[in-house]
Amino acid sequence: MTSVMDASQVAAHNSKLLAQLEADYAALAGVLARRGQDIEALTAQARHFAVAVPSWGVGTGGTRFARFPGRGEPRNVFEKLDDCAVIHQLTRATPTVSLHFPWDRPEDAAELRETAAARGLGFDAVNSNTFQDQAGQQHSYKFGSLTAGRLEVREQAVQHNLDCIALGQALGSKALTVWVGDGANFPGQHNLRGALERYLDSMRQIYAGLPDDWSLFIEHKLFEPAFYATTIADWGTSFACATALGSKARCLVDLGHHAPNTNIEMIVARLAQFGKLGGFHFNDSKYGDDDLDSGSINPFQLFLVFNELADAALREPGLRPAYMLDQSHNVTDPIESLMSSAAEVQRAYVQAALVDRTALAAHQQDNDAHQAAQTLKQAFRTDVSPILAMARLRSGGAIDPVACYRASGYRDRVAAQRPARTGASSSGIV
Numbered sequence: 001m002t003s004v005m006d007a008s009q010v011a012a013h014n015s016k017l018l019a020q021l022e023a024d025y026a027a028l029a030g031v032l033a034r035r036g037q038d039i040e041a042l043t044a045q046a047r048h049f050a051v052a053v054p055s056w057g058v059g060t061g062g063t064r065f066a067r068f069p070g071r072g073e074p075r076n077v078f079e080k081l082d083d084c085a086v087i088h089q090l091t092r093a094t095p096t097v098s099l100h101f102p103w104d105r106p107e108d109a110a111e112l113r114e115t116a117a118a119r120g121l122g123f124d125a126v127n128s129n130t131f132q133d134q135a136g137q138q139h140s141y142k143f144g145s146l147t148a149g150r151l152e153v154r155e156q157a158v159q160h161n162l163d164c165i166a167l168g169q170a171l172g173s174k175a176l177t178v179w180v181g182d183g184a185n186f187p188g189q190h191n192l193r194g195a196l197e198r199y200l201d202s203m204r205q206i207y208a209g210l211p212d213d214w215s216l217f218i219e220h221k222l223f224e225p226a227f228y229a230t231t232i233a234d235w236g237t238s239f240a241c242a243t244a245l246g247s248k249a250r251c252l253v254d255l256g257h258h259a260p261n262t263n264i265e266m267i268v269a270r271l272a273q274f275g276k277l278g279g280f281h282f283n284d285s286k287y288g289d290d291d292l293d294s295g296s297i298n299p300f301q302l303f304l305v306f307n308e309l310a311d312a313a314l315r316e317p318g319l320r321p322a323y324m325l326d327q328s329h330n331v332t333d334p335i336e337s338l339m340s341s342a343a344e345v346q347r348a349y350v351q352a353a354l355v356d357r358t359a360l361a362a363h364q365q366d367n368d369a370h371q372a373a374q375t376l377k378q379a380f381r382t383d384v385s386p387i388l389a390m391a392r393l394r395s396g397g398a399i400d401p402v403a404c405y406r407a408s409g410y411r412d413r414v415a416a417q418r419p420a421r422t423g424a425s426s427s428g429i430v
């Protein structure tokens with residue numbers, strides 16, 4: 001395996017921080033031991049945690065108003081893989097990349113797969129894109145894609161998704177995520193029921209093209225770009241469609257795709273209960289689909305999501321939802337944001353493992369609401385940073401990924417190799 005970053009730089013960084021980490025780790029081990037918890041088991045769990053990086057996340061994102069490009073942005077999918085490899089090399093928590101077609105369409109899929117493997121990376125779910133028109137495209141998606149009133153538009157959108165599956169197969173992916181921006185901006189623009197019937201008809205054709213060992217993830221989103229009525233606006237519609245399609249279809253929860261204050265952890269519990277929890281797009285938000293860094297606004301919500309996942313895992317040991325980040329980085333270095341976000345999701349995972357479930361169940365049975373809430377809060381308040389750092393160190397990563405990355409000068413090097421370009425961006429978000 002070839003490393004993008006010099007391994008000796010990582011080792012030098014770690015040697016400077018090792019004594020401090022060992023002291024913090026020993027102190028936390030003592031705290032946890034008094035609660036009857038084994039830090040080594042938690043560290044082992046943390047080392048197994050993995051979340052996919054979105055290929056579109058390593059470029060600077062934007063808003064509906066403007067995009068301010070960053071230095072040394074990747075110009076093609078191979079340069080995106082280089083940046084993803086740095087993220088995984090330092091965090092050891094992001095071994096897969098989620099691609100977006102046609103933004104990331106390679107001329108030679110075998111070459112892309114080999115390049116990824118040489119970087120120690122694989123591919124997670126592939127994402128189709130029928131929410132914008134591509135150069136040379138015959139039919140426009142301005143008025144919808146899988147739900148479009150015109151048959152030829154729907155056929156084109158279905159074919160694109162089938163092409164994504166074929167490309168994903170060549171790359172070793174096992175899932176297709178479908179998000180459509182389809183919907184209406186005005187009352188009366190759509191027949192609401194007719195649009196969903198056309199969506200299901202299109203999705204049945206895509207589903208029929210799935211290999212046996214593939215999953216189809218349906219991603220819902222409350223609003224935008226359809227501001228009056230988005231066709232797949234909520235988890236209920238997503239669940240109904242996934243149920244209608246079959247066992248390979250499941251729901252994907254993008255944390256930002258809900259109204260403010262929605263109880264997302266309860267949605268997670270519902271989907272898990274009925275066998276339709278497919279995966280996540282992790283991010284954070286204050287108002288809408290802000291696509292801010294995971295855990296940056298409401299880390300308690302992220303913890304509560306993982307608390308439900310920990311509960312579900314006890315009931316269904318085979319449950320393996322796909323974990324992916326989906327963020328837009330407008331004012332930070334995307335590599336730094338993705339490394340920190342992977343660690344924040346991993347933090348929530350470890351904190352959820354700290355919950356004393358026996359005590360929680362007893363408080364629930366006794367109707368002791370105060371102590372039930374405090375049981376969760378104790379786990380959430382525990383600073384598991386030494387566990388995360390030790391997990392990275394033992395897996396060959398960096399004790400402090402962002403500090404190591406900054407000291408390496410990686411951004412300066414790629415800025416010299418990747419001159420800024422104008423024109424099309426492939427760093428959109430979904």
Ligand SMILES: [Mn+2]
Pocket residue numbers: 219254281326430
């Ligand atoms: Mn998403």
